[in-house]
Amino acid sequence: MLVFKKKGELTKFQILAEIAKEQPHLRQKDIANELGITIQAVSENIKSLVDEGYVETGMGNAKYNITKRGIEKVKTDALNLRKYADNVLETMNTYKSVWPAIAREDMAKGETVWLEMENGTLYAGKKKKSAYAEVLKDAVAGDDVALIKLGGTIKLKPGKITIIQVPTINEGGSNACSLEKIKKIYNGNFDKVGIMGTVSRVVINKAGIESDFEFATPNATVAASKRGLNVLVFTVGKMSKSLIRKLDEEGLKYTLEDVSTKT
Numbered sequence: 001m002l003v004f005k006k007k008g009e010l011t012k013f014q015i016l017a018e019i020a021k022e023q024p025h026l027r028q029k030d031i032a033n034e035l036g037i038t039i040q041a042v043s044e045n046i047k048s049l050v051d052e053g054y055v056e057t058g059m060g061n062a063k064y065n066i067t068k069r070g071i072e073k074v075k076t077d078a079l080n081l082r083k084y085a086d087n088v089l090e091t092m093n094t095y096k097s098v099w100p101a102i103a104r105e106d107m108a109k110g111e112t113v114w115l116e117m118e119n120g121t122l123y124a125g126k127k128k129k130s131a132y133a134e135v136l137k138d139a140v141a142g143d144d145v146a147l148i149k150l151g152g153t154i155k156l157k158p159g160k161i162t163i164i165q166v167p168t169i170n171e172g173g174s175n176a177c178s179l180e181k182i183k184k185i186y187n188g189n190f191d192k193v194g195i196m197g198t199v200s201r202v203v204i205n206k207a208g209i210e211s212d213f214e215f216a217t218p219n220a221t222v223a224a225s226k227r228g229l230n231v232l233v234f235t236v237g238k239m240s241k242s243l244i245r246k247l248d249e250e251g252l253k254y255t256l257e258d259v260s261t262k263t
Helices: 009-020 028-035 039-051 068-094 179-186 198-207 217-226 239-250
Strands: 055-059 062-066 099-103 112-118 121-125 131-135 144-152 161-166 192-195 231-236 255-258
Touching (some): 009 028, 009 039, 062 068, 112 144, 161 179, 179 198, 192 217, 217 231
Parallel strands (some): 099 121, 161 231, 161 255, 192 231
Antiparallel strands (some): 112 121, 112 131
16 A cells, blocks of 8 residues: 655645644744754645645745645645554554574464573474573474564573783794693583684684684674573684674673683
């Protein structure tokens, strides 16, 4: 349903509606301020409205008067707008936010299931938890299940974040790192590993550690930690500042480790 088929028709409607209020000595500046547009835009639209017979000028105490034809136009457009708005509201009221999860068991449409986060992934099961949802469509165990009407809270403790600051290339790069110390810190205690910088890539290669992300690392670190995952991030020089700033903004705690052989 197109309420205003041509560009600028909405602005004309708004100007007509302002004039229809019959404010004494209504000025173009008043209309511009009310609608948040320029005086020039008001002037050009009023000229067009006068030419189309919707507005007449210089009558009575008002600088602009809406004609009978203009009143009919405002009424028609306003009714069309109302119908459109009602349509949108009806659609929004029936709209369902759908969330995916992995089904632990077979699930039937309309059934209430319980939610939990495991290793950063949302699971739905029949064992009672603190968060719940309704199954939108039948699903079998291990399948992705569509959920609606989520409620309750999923209790998550943010995962720990450890930042390893490696030397810059001018400081010796990967050759100035203690691989033994890195391996001791890592020791399989982390769910995700992120890197920032070329030297970091070389360092993890030498240490035999695989990275999970190297782009948008600060955002990925935050997302993983909030899902309860422990994250290890390798950074070079000043790159650590952007990561630390992001963590501070999100209120996440972290520890810093210096693995330089010079310390």
